[in-house]
Amino acid sequence: MRTRLPRTRALGALGALIALPHIAAAADCPTFTDPIVVVGSSAVAPLINAMQTVLGQQAAPTTIVYATPGSCNGVVAVTADTAPTAACAAGACFTGSVTYYDPNAVTPATKLVSCTLTAPVHVDVGVSDVSASTCLQVATGAANGVKDTTGPVEPMVFVVPKASFNAGNKAITAEEAYFVFGFGAAGQAKPWIVETDLARRNAQSGTQLTIAYNISVPAGVWKGVDKGGSGGVRDALIAANSGNSPGTAIGILGSDIYDVNRSMLSALAFQAFHQKGAFFADSTATSFDKRNVRDGHYVNWTYLHMLTRLDATGAPNPAAKRFVDWVTGNTASTPAPAAPTWDMTALTIGAKLVPTCAMKVARSTDGGSLSPFAPAADCTTMFETMVPQ
C-alpha cells in the first residue's frame, strides 16, 4: 500500500511509506524534497522539465516528480483517486519510471534524472492534452471532486522525416489523414501506405486524441504502430531518414517535441475539413512563431489540462494548488519562486508552447470550433520577440 508522498521537505519520499529497504536497487527513487507528483502527457515534457529545473534550483527547492504514461492515464490517476489520503483506489495513483531534478547529478548535464517508484503513489496533478471528458466521458467539477484547470496551448503536428519533406511531402489534408490512419494501407493515400511506417500513439495519448478530432478517426482505431510515447515516435521518424523509404514514414508529435528536433524532422502543413489550403502551425516551414495556431489557420491544438483532486471543502491539496497556480500565473495565490527568477510566460514560450495571452482564437471543448479571443493582457509582442522568426 502506498499513500501520499510526504510534503515536509527532506522527509523520505519512499522510505516512510514503502515496505522496502532504502538500500534498494539504484533505479529506486531517493528521498524527494518537497515533492509534487505530476503524471500524464509526454507532449508537455519540455514545459515540465523547465519547471523542474527552475524549482529544483531554488534555495528551498521543490521537486516535481514527473511521469509520462500518457494524458489519459494521468487523468485516470486523479479521477479514480477517491481516497487520496488512504490506500489507492483501483486505477488511481502511479507506479513506475519518473524523472526529477537532482542538483547533485553529474550526468546528464540537465540534472534531470530517472528513477522507479516501486509502489503506487498518489498523484497531485494529472497533466493531459485533453479533458477528462475526452478521455473517459466523465465530468469534472466540484460536484465530482475533480477540478480541470486549463493552461497554455499545445499545438500538435503531423511529422515526417526531413528527407521525405525535402522530397516534396509538405502537406496533408484531413481527408488524406482519414485514409492514412483510418484505413492504413487499404486507404491508398500515397505515399503513406505502409502501416508499419505509421508512427502513432494510442487511445490514451492526448496528441492522438487531439488530432483524432480533426481527421474524424477515433483515437482507438488508428492504423499504424504504437510507439509508446513522443520519444518513440520521434526516434522512429528520425531513424527513417536513413531507411530505404523515408517517404512512407509519418507520425504525430506535440510541436514542442518537434521544434527541438527540426534538424531531422519536418512538420507538415495541415488542411482541415472545409479549409481552403494547408497551413503550417508556424507561418512558414522554418519559422517558430505559431502564427497560424494563434490566429485560427491551424486547428490541431489543445490546451494543457491540469486535473486535481478536490477535498471536502472543494480545495486541491497544497502541492497541486501550487503547481496549478504557478502554471496559470496566479502569483496572488501562490508567490512565484524567487531565484532563479520565475517567469511562467517566458518558461512557456521557451518550452515551445503558446501562452493563452498570445492567442487570438479560443475553443471551449477539445476539438471544438474556434472563436475569436482577446486576452486580458496581450503578450503577443513578448511571444514574437522570444521565438525565432
Added chain:
Amino acid sequence: MKKLALLVLLAAGCGGDSKATPDAPVISTPDAAVVDGPGITCFMGTPTTNDQLMNACVNEAVVTRIIKMPMLPLLNADGSLPHLP
C-alpha cells in the same frame, strides 16, 4: 483584363489592406498565380466563425499556404468520405 481583375482582388483580399470593409463577407481568390479554379477562396473581413477564421485571407508573402489536391481513390463518388472499416 480578367487576370488584372483577379490581381486586384488578390491585393484587396489578402494583403492586409486597411481599406477592406470590416465584416464584409467578401470571397476573393488569394493566389491567382497558383490557384485558378472554383472553391479555392479566402474570407476577407473580420472572421467570427470557425470556417471564417480558418479561411481568413493571409498575406501570402509572409504566410505559406499550400494548395494540395491529393488523389484519394476511396473517396465516394460525391467526394464524401466512406465509413471507416
